[in-house]
Amino acid sequence: MPDTDAAAVAEKIRVLVAKPGLDGHDRGAKIVARALRDAGMEVIYTGIRQTPDMIAEAALQEDVHVIALSVLSGAHLELFPRIVDACRERGITPQNTLFLGGGIIPPDDAAMLQGVGFSAVFGPGAHTGDIAAYVREHVPALDRS
Amino acid sequence: MSGRLDELQARLLDGDRRALSRVLSWVENGDARGREMLRRLYPRSGRARIIGLTGSPGAGKSTVTNEFAKVCRARGLSVGIVAVDPSSPYTQGAILGDRVRMAELHADRGVFIRSLASRGALGGLSAATQDVVHVLDAYGKDVVLIETVGAGQDEVEIASTAQTTVLVNTPNMGDDVQTLKAGIMEIADVLAVNKADLPGVDRMVSALKALLSLAPDRDWQPPITPLVATKSEGVEQLVDACEAHHAHLVETGRLADAESARARQQIVALARGRVLANLLNEIGEERLSQLSTAVASRSTDPHSAAEAWVGGE
Numbered sequence: 003m004p005d006t007d008a009a010a011v012a013e014k015i016r017v018l019v020a021k022p023g024l025d026g027h028d029r030g031a032k033i034v035a036r037a038l039r040d041a042g043m044e045v046i047y048t049g050i051r052q053t054p055d056m057i058a059e060a061a062l063q064e065d066v067h068v069i070a071l072s073v074l075s076g077a078h079l080e081l082f083p084r085i086v087d088a089c090r091e092r093g094i095t096p097q098n099t100l101f102l103g104g105g106i107i108p109p110d111d112a113a114m115l116q117g118v119g120f121s122a123v124f125g126p127g128a129h130t131g132d133i134a135a136y137v138r139e140h141v142p143a144l145d146r147s
Numbered sequence: 148m149s150g151r152l153d154e155l156q157a158r159l160l161d162g163d164r165r166a167l168s169r170v171l172s173w174v175e176n177g178d179a180r181g182r183e184m185l186r187r188l189y190p191r192s193g194r195a196r197i198i199g200l201t202g203s204p205g206a207g208k209s210t211v212t213n214e215f216a217k218v219c220r221a222r223g224l225s226v227g228i229v230a231v232d233p234s235s236p237y238t239q240g241a242i243l244g245d246r247v248r249m250a251e252l253h254a255d256r257g258v259f260i261r262s263l264a265s266r267g268a269l270g271g272l273s274a275a276t277q278d279v280v281h282v283l284d285a286y287g288k289d290v291v292l293i294e295t296v297g298a299g300q301d302e303v304e305i306a307s308t309a310q311t312t313v314l315v316n317t318p319n320m321g322d323d324v325q326t327l328k329a330g331i332m333e334i335a336d337v338l339a340v341n342k343a344d345l346p347g348v349d350r351m352v353s354a355l356k357a358l359l360s361l362a363p364d365r366d367w368q369p370p371i372t373p374l375v376a377t378k379s380e381g382v383e384q385l386v387d388a389c390e391a392h393h394a395h396l397v398e399t400g401r402l403a404d405a406e407s408a409r410a411r412q413q414i415v416a417l418a419r420g421r422v423l424a425n426l427l428n429e430i431g432e433e434r435l436s437q438l439s440t441a442v443a444s445r446s447t448d449p450h451s452a453a454e455a456w457v458g459g460e
């Protein structure tokens with residue numbers, strides 16, 4: 003058991019990958035979870051059919067840097083803003099946490115989601131490597147004080 | 148900085164979950180602020196029941212942990228859960244998936260779950276697990292449940308971290324029961340047989356009894372408790388068995404002994420890390436590389452190199 007102090011573990015990027023909504027397709031979410039793990043991050047995976055409260059509570063308890071959500075049912079406009087609200091109630095805001103959305107999201111919707119605090123939105127064709135790179139680039143700018 | 152820490156400490160002790168969460172991260176990361184918070188909070192710890200759950204991957208540890216927490220809550224006890232999953236030795240990344248089986252606890256403010264990656268530690272826990280438990284204890288959790296990685300037979304570290312260790316078995320490992328080496332049997336205070344809805348429970352229970360009869364004499368006979376975690380069956384009995392073990396520890400005065408032993412083990416581990424870090428600082432990475440090259444090329448042997456590094460007796 004190494005001394006955590008002496009071993010000076012750098013702060014690991016922790017990501018919550020969650021699948022809100024009623025559709026049970028978590029293939030995309032799992033692919034993203036694995037890709038971020040392979041990029042050296044610690045991914046908390048919570049499974050399918052997550053309510054906004056479940057997601058916000060997990061983000062709070064796990065003190066994550068990033069909340070990555072995937073919705074394929076088309077319900078993103080309804081679900082994503084509710085998740086941001088549930089997070090805000092707990093002090094988790096776009097200033098201290100990166101909100102990322104994934105799914106089949108038209109450009110107009112993407113703009114709307116950015117308006118409520120989503121930092122970026124990735125479509126089904128997005129390269130997982132790009133998602134990892136985006137996270138690495140933007141996490142240091144978060145206000146984690 | 149200390150004003151900010153004062154405020155955070157006050158919020159944490161007032162039950163603020165976000166303050167708790169941030170302090171847990173500092174502690175896990177070996178951050179200086181985590182050390183300071185631990186120094187302040189440690190005197191308030193030592194009140195929680197610490198229960199470890201270990202067993203093979205897929206045995207149902209997370210499901211049992213979820214059920215265990217529900218029973219504790221029904222008995223009016225607040226619960227902290229620490230769930231450890233392995234880090235990849237290649238990328239240092241990890242997928243922490245134990246929460247999937249604990250989804251129903253999310254709405255209960257009396258439960259706080261923290262997932263930890265093992266971060267290179269081999270004993271089934273992570274280096275910071277004990278400190279994370281201390282903080283949850285100081286925060287005021289009545290019970291702290293620790294789910295180990297579950298990678299196999301070497302997970303004896305849980306026994307020195309938890310007061311009561313539950314080994315989660317399943318009936319379908321009946322033929323593999325021989326592989327339950329003496330070590331893991333000796334650390335188990337309670338033997339759960341989960342998935343008792345599957346065939347082979349009786350055989351498994353007999354096999355465990357036979358193994359216990361071969362184990363060295365203890366003044367505590369580990370009870371064997373069948374359960375079906377997915378149907379919430381048998382969980383009350385499991386929790387009662389852990390209670391009985393705790394009562395036994397108190398009666399025999401073992402609880403205090405175990406706490407000293409745990410403290411000793413943690414001090415030694417922390418001191419070892421410091422000594423090694425100091426050595427690396429003083430003598431330097433470069434000297435170590437030279438020695439490694441010398442050993443690799445057979446111009447010296449590992450023992451002589453270590454002696455050349457830290458000095459002989």
Ligand SMILES: Nc1nc2c(ncn2[C@@H]2O[C@H](COP(=O)(O)OP(=O)(O)O)[C@@H](O)[C@H]2O)c(=O)[nH]1
Nearest residue numbers: 204205206207208209210248341342375376377
């Ligand atoms: N049949 C049956 N399956 C169970 C039971 N408990 C857990 N499982 C299943 O076993 C699998 C692994 O459970 P999990 O709790 O994740 O195991 P862990 O890896 O030890 O944490 C899941 O599919 C559970 O639903 C049980 O009592 N009976």
Ligand SMILES: [Mg+2]
Nearest residue numbers: 208209245294
């Ligand atoms: Mg598990």
